[in-house]
Amino acid sequence: MNYFELFSLSTTYQLDLQGLAVSYRELQQKYHPDNFAADATENQVQVMQKAAQINDAYQTLKDPLSRAQYLLSLQGIELGGEQQTINDIEFLMSQMALREQLAEIENAADPEQAIDDFSKQLKQQRSDLSSSFEKAYNEQNFTFAAEQVRKLKFYARLQQQLLQLEEKILDY
Incomplete structure (x- = not known):
């Protein structure tokens, strides 16, 4: 799942953070586990996983550094745990x-x-x-x-x- 697509945003570094927050609240409301309390356990688990993904996506995109790392990860460049040194x-x-x-x-x-x-x-x-x-x-x-x-x-x-x-x- 592409985080930008999840929030219907362009895949760019500069984001409308207010628009991101609005989309986040809408998705959070839509996939809130309480809305699915009467559903089968399997569906409840899927909804909880979706809610967790929404939270992870929001946390990643709202922070400029995390967003930059995520954009690079979409290009196959993982910087998360690397220990590469800077030669500058x-x-x-x-x-x-x-x-x-x-x-x-x-x-x-x-x-x-x-x-x-x-x-x-x-x-x-x-x-x-x-x-x-x-x-x-x-x-x-x-x-x-x-x-x-x-x-x-x-x-x-x-x-x-x-x-x-x-x-x-x-x-x-």
Whole structure:
């Protein structure tokens, strides 16, 4: 089952997230297990499986990184558990600098402002990589598109670490 087809969407990176949410709610309502409580057990199981597929599809398509990986998987490129390294030295150096910057936030004079500034920086860089991915994907340069997704994964991890640091700082 193609997730884009499930929600009647074009197979593109840019999505109407509001339209996705509307389609999701409609499908969720249509395949809600309570609607089939009186059916045979076999049909109930099928409906529950369909509901689970709808949830998986929605979670995948609503997240830009997951959506990019899914688009590549439709082209036969699986990035899920791969351990391929990035050979872009400039990118790796910038990641080291960002990690140092993240480590310094806790000791900043105004940690909350430092978090906000760092978050904006990450958002901009992720946006640039997303645009680069989309251009490469649309041009069917899947090797370069996959490289952009690998880089986006670095930013996703940084964002997660930033959120953890923010929780730690705000809990004080």
